[in-house]
Amino acid sequence: IEVVTEVEDLHSVQQALEASGFNIVSAQLAMRPKTLMSPEPDMAIKSIRLVERLEDLDDVQEVFTNLNVSDEVLAEAIE
DSSP: OOOOOOGGGHHHHHHHHHHTTOOOSOOOOOOOOSSOBOOOHHHHHHHHHHHHHHHHSTTOOOOOOOBOOOHHHHHHHTO
16 A cells, blocks of 8 residues: 655654554655646657656656646557
8 A cells, every 4th residue: 555644744654554553664855736737749749758868867866747648648659
């Protein structure tokens, strides 16, 4: 299961889950957008390809985006 909580509650939620018998595979902070952006397909494809290039850079650890694209557009972008 995936559990989402506020930053300040991360440690206490993790401890409560472990105390309840859950095996924690990963506990990490992630940037989650408050507003998603649904660009036109051509702009979405360009944006996805840019994100892929950024992720390929050695000194980049994480890339976050607020893109909201359909599975079809995503499949076309990663071809």
